[in-house]
Amino acid sequence: MAEHNNRGGVEALEASGVVIGRVERPESEHQLREIMKRASREGLRVMPVGGGTSLGVGRVPEKVDIVVDMTGLSQVVSLDEKNLNVVVQAGMGIEALNERLAATGRGFILPLDPPAARRATLGGIYAANMSGPLRLLYGTLRDLALGVEAVDAQGQALKFGGVTVKNVSGYDITKFLIGSAGSLCIVTRIATRIYPVAEAACLCTADLPGVEELEGIQEDLLASVLIPSALVAFPRTDDGEVRLLAVFEGHPKAVERQHRDLAEMVRQRGGRCEVSMERGALKGALGDSVDPPEVDGTLVGVRAAVPLTRGPEALQRAHEVAKEMGLQFKGALLCGTGVLCLYGAALEEGALIQWMGRIRRTAEELGGTANPLFGPRKVLELWGPRVKEEIQRLVLSPIKAKLDPKGVLPPLF
Amino acid sequence: MADRRVLISRLEAIVGKDNVLKDRAALSVYDYDASLFTGLPDVVVFVRSTEEVSRVVKVANELKVPYVARGSGTNLSGGTILRDGGIIIDICRMDRILKIDLKNRTALVEPGVYNLTLQNALAPYGYYYAPDPASQKVSTMGGNVGENSGGPHCLKYGVTSNHVLGAEVVLPNGEVVWFGGPHWDAPGPDLMGLLVGSEGTIGIATKILVRIMRMPERVITLLAIFQSLEAAGQTVSDIIAEGIIPATLEIMDNLVIQAVEDSVHAGYPRDAEAVLIIELDGLADGMEEQAEKIMDLCQKNGVVSVRKAKDDAERAELWAGRKGAFGAVARLRPSYLVCDATVPRTRLPEALAAVKEISRKYDLPIGNVFHAGDGNLHPLILFDARNEDELKRVHKAGAEIMKICADLGGTISGEHGIGTEKMHEMHFIFSKEDLRTMKAIKEALDPSNLCNPGKVIPDDIVAAA
Known part of the structure; x- marks a missing residue:
């Protein structure tokens, strides 16, 4: 069973500069409800935390009275192989869950592979709407989640959705809460789809001369009938070379045909391509491509989202800006989605603030957005609102005022 | 409610006299949809732009008149019927496909575009839009968004919510905002997730940005005939247990088969107790082996026969029966x-x-x-x-x-919505606290309760303090 660092999330919160009153780690949903009832009565500020891998997605308060460590709620509630769904408590780690699924029956998977998957919990992935390379084929939690249970700011238990794929009964609160970063309620259980492990899979590692070739390959692939499960690209050298990882899954014949076709596309664009059928290598390579790096100095993470055709350019520009500013940089483009995971490290926070600002401007110039994933609280606070002013004013603030009138949960964006 | 003459005059000033229906005979066309419910509106306006929708909604707010946006009225749960009069905002004239962006795999449409119109526009490029409700010939994209429409291919491809990136929305106060984005992963809570399937009760989509997909290389459509529903159902379970996720698995029973044959002549055997339509799609490589495996599983469950469509025309024939099933039963009872x-x-x-x-x-x-x-x-x-x-x-x-x-662990509506029809039954699956949370969201966005009121949330919850 994968180890889950139960202190990871709380430590990450402390490291980011938040002043914490106390930490409580409920081991049942009842205990969590009691915590929230007390907090509501006494006017305390509460913040839920899981693996702490993407705390910057929401507004991290300066001070929190109670940090609720959700990793005490980490059980599989039900696993239904025949109906292809699983219900888990929010504090369960995604890797631990997938180990369990892989060992069940014919082998199953919840195809979520966000950055820092070793520490990420289902609840945290849900709260931050995190995803990784496999989203290209399988989507994100907004495509995989079937239902949630939650505790609201007053300590009441709530349940939305269910375990069926088709469900239009009432408002789709299951989807609405994705990305809400714990600001509206605390999710305690999530029901998701699962998939049978594919019969065959391969990892293609293609090295391309530059970003132009990456743009061309992305366009060719997406216009073709090929069905990659994942495509992730990252700078291989400082001279502009790019590495593209492609995963194909399915019937052995389909897998073989696809890696052959990709190899030919790569060859025509002056690159070279190797293939591996080893599943461990596949998982490791994808994880390594999006995980935050180990660095000296302070590390920040930013998620950018641009129209998918602008993705390669966004990756190149983010890299160039970091080089120009002398920052350590790691970045990955989830090709076919326009989503980038970008990391910058420096000894000085001022440099990071500048870098993040330039990333944001770059994303906006390319027709997209960028928002923090994690970093020191002071740095994150300078980012300002995550959503447009009119959305905040006309939609989110009125909803927040109704669901959390006392402001028990973290503030909005 | 406000003086009807004042209301009509204000609306005519926005859309022009020719675009306002006010005579009872004309209004009666709008007093029903595809459900069993009726409700006569006070006026119908035909809008052509976001600006017109916004101005109509602002007038409705000012004069305290309820309203509902309506496409083709194929709603099956009474969602497009006004319970206590008001304005029907007919969006069918907002029917332009604004942009098809193949490289970014998106299409931007107005809400009055028929689902099938979009499909037909994409087909020459080798693309399609995955949600394909049986009503697609006539249901609008706006209606599909309102109901989170599904269709037979949801098992593999999901529902409308999985294929909409963003929308321009006229909020219940008449302000215009954009939910979601021109790209995935818009920051903050999933507002598109909230909007899609909200049945027109928290805003009106006036532009919709959808994901489009490359057509699969190959499709294999099978029609399996069984002498019992149980055998057909067991076959479905066996296929999934084999690790195969077909694009579709649809079953019809004998009563429907008979009606379909009388009406559509799809070629289904009249004495079959059940027909199972199975569709595989994707890469050609390996698909024949998958189809063989499926046929073996059908045999294992005592299938009478399995027919494989040999070309697109035969595929269309097999599907015509399924897609015409609801209409076909009108022969049996009115x-x-x-x-x-x-x-x-x-x-x-x-x-x-x-x-x-x-x-x-x-x-x-x-x-x-x-x-x-x-x-x-x-x-x-x-x-x-x-x-x-x-x-x-x-x-x-x-x-x-x-x-x-x-x-049995399921839910009361898979794709047709709650509307008026299933409001009371919401208590079967939600607690009072769950429903109050939905009410709180509704009240936050529509404090005047004029945006398609009296739908989705049970009346007793709405009435409670």
Whole structure:
């Protein structure tokens, strides 16, 4: 069973500069409800935390009275192989869950592979709407989640959705809460789809001369009938070379045909391509491509989202800006989605603030957005609102005022 | 409500006199949709732009008049009927495909575009839009968004919500905002997730940005004939257990088969107890082997015969029967109530047995069409609406089917929405706290309760303090 660092999330919160009153780690949903009832009565500020891998997605308060460590709620509630769904408590780690699924029956998977998957919990992935390379084929939690249970700011238990794929009964609160970063309620259980492990899979590692070739390959692939499960690209050298990882899954014949076709596309664009059928290598390579790096100095993470055709350019520009500013940089483009995971490290926070600002401007110039994933609280606070002013004013603030009138949960964006 | 003449005059000033219906005879065309409910509006306006929608909504707010946006009115749960009068905002003239962006795999459409119109526009480029409700010839994209429409291919490709990136929305106060983005992963809570399926109660989409997909290289469509629903259902379970996720798994029973053959002549054998349509799509490599495996599983479950469509024309023929099923049953009785509950797939046999018992209990014929792959049943309860006693029994039968499906771990609506029809039954699956949370969201966005009021959230919850 994968180890889950139960202190990871709380430590990450402390490291980011938040002043914490106390930490409580409920081991049942009842205990969590009691915590929230007390907090509501006494006017305390509460913040839920899981693996702490993407705390910057929401507004991290300066001070929190109670940090609720959700990793005490980490059980599989039900696993239904025949109906292809699983219900888990929010504090369960995604890797631990997938180990369990892989060992069940014919082998199953919840195809979520966000950055820092070793520490990420289902609840945290849900709260931050995190995803990784496999989203290209399988989507994100907004495509995989079937239902949630939650505790609201007053300590009441709530349940939305269910375990069926088709469900239009009432408002789709299951989807609405994705990305809400714990600001509206605390999710305690999530029901998701699962998939049978594919019969065959391969990892293609293609090295391309530059970003132009990456743009061309992305366009060719997406216009073709090929069905990659994942495509992730990252700078291989400082001279502009790019590495593209492609995963194909399915019937052995389909897998073989696809890696052959990709190899030919790569060859025509002056690159070279190797293939591996080893599943461990596949998982490791994808994880390594999006995980935050180990660095000296302070590390920040930013998620950018641009129209998918602008993705390669966004990756190149983010890299160039970091080089120009002398920052350590790691970045990955989830090709076919326009989503980038970008990391910058420096000894000085001022440099990071500048870098993040330039990333944001770059994303906006390319027709997209960028928002923090994690970093020191002071740095994150300078980012300002995550959503447009009119959305905040006309939609989110009125909803927040109704669901959390006392402001028990973290503030909005 | 405000003086009707004042209301009409204000609306005419926005859209022009020719685009306002006010005579009773004309309004009566809008007093029904595809459900069993009726409700006469006070006025219908035809809008052509976001600005017109916004101005109409602002007038409605000012004069305190309820309103609902309406496309083709194919709504099956009374969602597009006004319960207590008001304005119908007909969006059908907002029917332009604004942009098709193949490289970014998106299309931007106005809400009045028919689903099939979009499909036909994409087809020459080798692309398509995945959600394909049976009503696609006539249902609008705006309506699809309102109901989170599904269709037979949801098992593999999901529903409307999985294929909409963003929308321009006129909020209940008349302000115009953009939900979601021109790209995925818009920051903050998933507002598109909230909007899609909200049945027009928290805003009106006036532009919709959808994801489009490359057409698969190959499609194999199989029609399997069984002598029992149970055998067909077991085959579905066996296919999934084999690790195969087909694009579609659809079942029809004998009552529906007979009606379809009388009406559409799809070539289904009249003596079959059940037909199962299975569709595989994707890369050609390996697909024949998958189809063989499926045919073996059909044989294992005693299939009478399996027919594979040899070309697109035959594929269309096999599907014509399924897509024409609802209309076909009109030959049997003048009215039907189509239930829409969903259960976990493995609970389908129990659900179907219960439906059979309910048919006997209430002495009403019930035909079955269902999305077997995702457990979404459509029992078609046949009756004559002119017979008041039958009408009462129909509603009771429908409620009982929903209750049983909820108790089997499912839900009361898979794709047709709550509307007016299923409001009371929301108590089968939600607690009061759950429903109050929905009410809180509704009140936050529509404090005047004018945006398609009296839908989705049960009246007792709305009325409570």
